[in-house]
Amino acid sequence: MPGVFVLLWSTGFIGAKFGLPYAEPMTFLVLRFAAVTVLLCVFAGLTRAPWPKSWAEAGHIAVAGLLLQAVYLGGVFASIFHGVPAGISALIVGIQPLLVAAAAGPVLGERVTARQWLGLTLGLGGVVLVVWTKLDLGVGTLWGYALSVIALVGITVGTLYQKRYCPAIDLRSGTAIQFAATTVALAPLALLFETRQVQWTGEFIFALGWLCIVLSLGAITLLFILIRRGAAAKVSSLFFLVPPCTALVAWPLFGEQLSPLALAGMAATMAGVALVNIGPKK
DSSP states (O other), rough: OOOHHHHHHHHHHHHHHGGGGBBBBBHHHHHHHHHHHHHHHHHHHHHHOOOOOHHHHHHHHHHHHHHIIIIIHHHHHHHTTOOOHHHHHHHHHHHHHHHHHHHHHHHHOOOOHHHHHHHHHHHHHHHHHHHHHHHTTSSHHHHHHHHHHHHHHHHHHHHHHHHHHHHTHHHHHHHHHHHHHHHHHHHHHHHHHHHBBBOHHHHHHHHHIIIIIIIIIIIIIHHHHHHSSSSSHHHHHGGGHHHHHHHHHHHHHOOOOOOOOHHHHHHHHHHHHHHSOOOEEE
């Protein structure tokens, strides 16, 4: 299951890259989330899924969804739309395990060791190196990279929030609530700041379908299952595999290449995440 999750999650950045030439980011996401909400509501109804028993419970589910969907995916899509390569956006978000490990102590009661702090420093240094080399080459914009950082904060806080406040949600009704809340949150952004024009090309339809079915229904469901079954830091460690997988796929599809310094930064980031998440010797 973890390997399947990493592979599916990596393709999300590629799907965004495929679809964004034909629709603006918030418009793209609203179409995606609205479609997924309808599918999940129908599925939850047909399978008689239990719904939250209180408004407080539903509120926690919605907040987790806004962080994991609206903030995270909104940031990623907008970042790629503003010129940040898919592989670099994946790398920035890929340091999420480092932040989860750092926050797991005060939030979830998990102790952070000296080795893990070393990993945090190494990983963050690697990301700075990669982003700096790309900016130096004129690839992307500062605003685009800032949006990737916002996405990173969203998925980090969302992972911790869901683990603490709603780890046992029903995946059918719970994800329906989360996608509905995200649709409502992003729709005003599309209405106010975008033209809402969509070119319904074959590439866009394929990207939209892939992101709806494979990512929103497949990968995100796997993520919720993994969060439910494992410790936050352990689950988050899977994300260190996403940047190289994304970069590997983006290279032949989009010609996105990494300089030697950027590759060194990626290696440093992966090493840092490994230091944070490797288990203690028995």
